[in-house]
Amino acid sequence: MIFRWLLLLIPISLGLQYFFEVPPLVNFVVAILAIIPLAEWIRQATEQLADQLGATIGGLLNVTFGNMAELLLAIFVLMDGKTDVVKGQITGSIIGNSLLGLGLAIVVGTWGRSKQTFNKESAGQLSSLLILSVIALLLPALFHYTERGIAGPATTGDLEEKLSLGVSVVLIVVYLANLVYTLKTHRDVFESAGHHKPETPEPDDEKPWPKWVAVAVLVVGTAFTAWEAEIVSGGLEAAAEGLGLSTFFLGVVVLAIIGNAAEYVAAIYFARQNQMTTVMGITVGSTIQVALLIAPLLVIISYLIGAPMNLVFANPLELIAIAAVAFIVNAIAHDGETTWFEGVLLIAVYVVLGMAFLLVGP
Structure with missing residues (x-):
């Protein structure tokens, strides 16, 4: 599996950081790539524990570790x-999961198919949360x-902090x-919510991991x-300067994509297996997790570490991008089916937003 080979990037990254003199941009890129297999292994360990400990505890584990790399x-x-x-x-995670991740999954999943369907009830719940x-x-x-x-600015700043918290x-x-x-009160609705079986089911040859192995991997x-x-953070400004990009663009596009790379791969895999209800849960569900959990946690953590951050997205482009995601996902989810052209449209919107973020001033 490709993620096993990508684990070799971890010792390479640490070696370049501490034992070899290389340009900061090289350290940044290798460290960024090394996070991808780590995110995938954390996801696998979380799923293994969830299968063995039950849906409720599994749900809590997924909440805690699902976006650990990004957090x-x-x-x-x-x-x-x-x-x-x-x-x-x-912002990049919100638009990336629901536009790029879902768009790629739809395009790959509908390859050779006229359309794919998913459960409207589950998608409607996700859309409402979004x-x-x-x-x-x-x-x-x-x-x-x-x-x-x-x-006035001084008074407003204090009020914004209180409102954000x-x-x-x-x-x-x-x-x-x-x-x-x-996971509890309406669990039966979502478990029986029209999950599609793979058209070409694969034999389940992999044995469950022992609990201690899953915990150790986690x-x-x-x-x-x-x-x-930490390496990525330390090299952020040097990488931005070396690439001729703003640190803001790196946050919106590069860090967001790397932090969610495991979700993109999983969504594409399940789309090829014709399990679009699962794909919606992965992509839109991850977007919701970022908005309802990761962003609020970061606000609270920022005050605990003495680097306060509010929830004010002062850049109008960010506001437009976030609002566009809710509008687009709601439009996609209402009919319970997807076609390849809808996937192309989602990717196109992401690319247009990406170009705007690339050119926007500091």
Whole structure:
């Protein structure tokens, strides 16, 4: 499997960082690539534990470790005081999962098929959560624009911090309530929600991992991810200068894609197996996890580490991109089916937004 070979990038990255004199851009690129297999192994270990410990604990494990690579990357960037890059990473994850990740999965999944179908109930639940997430993320920015001219910048800044912390707590509570809804009270609805069997089922030759192996992989993978994330954070400005790009663009596109690479691969795999309900859960579900859990957690963590960050996305382009995702996903999800052209449209919107983020000023 390609992820096993990519693990070789970890010792290479650490060797380049501590024992060889190479340009900072090289360290940055190798460390970025080394995070991809680590994210995949963390995902596998989480799934193995979830299968053995039950749906409720498994759901909590997926929440805790599902976006671990992305969370660790953001924390180290936060510690360097680059809150704009972290907000860009949040924006990039939201648009990347629901536009690029879902778009690629649809195009690959519909190759040789006229269309694919998925469960509308499950997709509708995800769509509703996504709309709530977008409203909650846009509200602090709207507050910023309306109050800044009334109360003044100094007073508004304090109010924005309080609002961001309050919104963060509400979003986390909503996400936990969603877990209870999907994994406990209405578990039967989502388990029987029209999951499609693969057209060409593969034999299940892989044996379950022992629990201690899964835990060990989880702990070691998280530790190495944190190590690599620190290298990435330290080389961010040098990489941006070497590539002639802004650190904001690196956050929106590069860090966001790397942090979610494992989800993209999983979505494409399940799309080829004609399991589009699962694909929607991976891509849109990951977007919701970023909006309802990762972003609020980063706000709270930022205050604990002394690098406060609010939820104000002051760049209008970010606001448009986040709002566009909710609108587009709702349009895709309403009929319960996808075609290859819808996938092309999703990718096209992502590319257009990417070009805009590339050219936008600091």
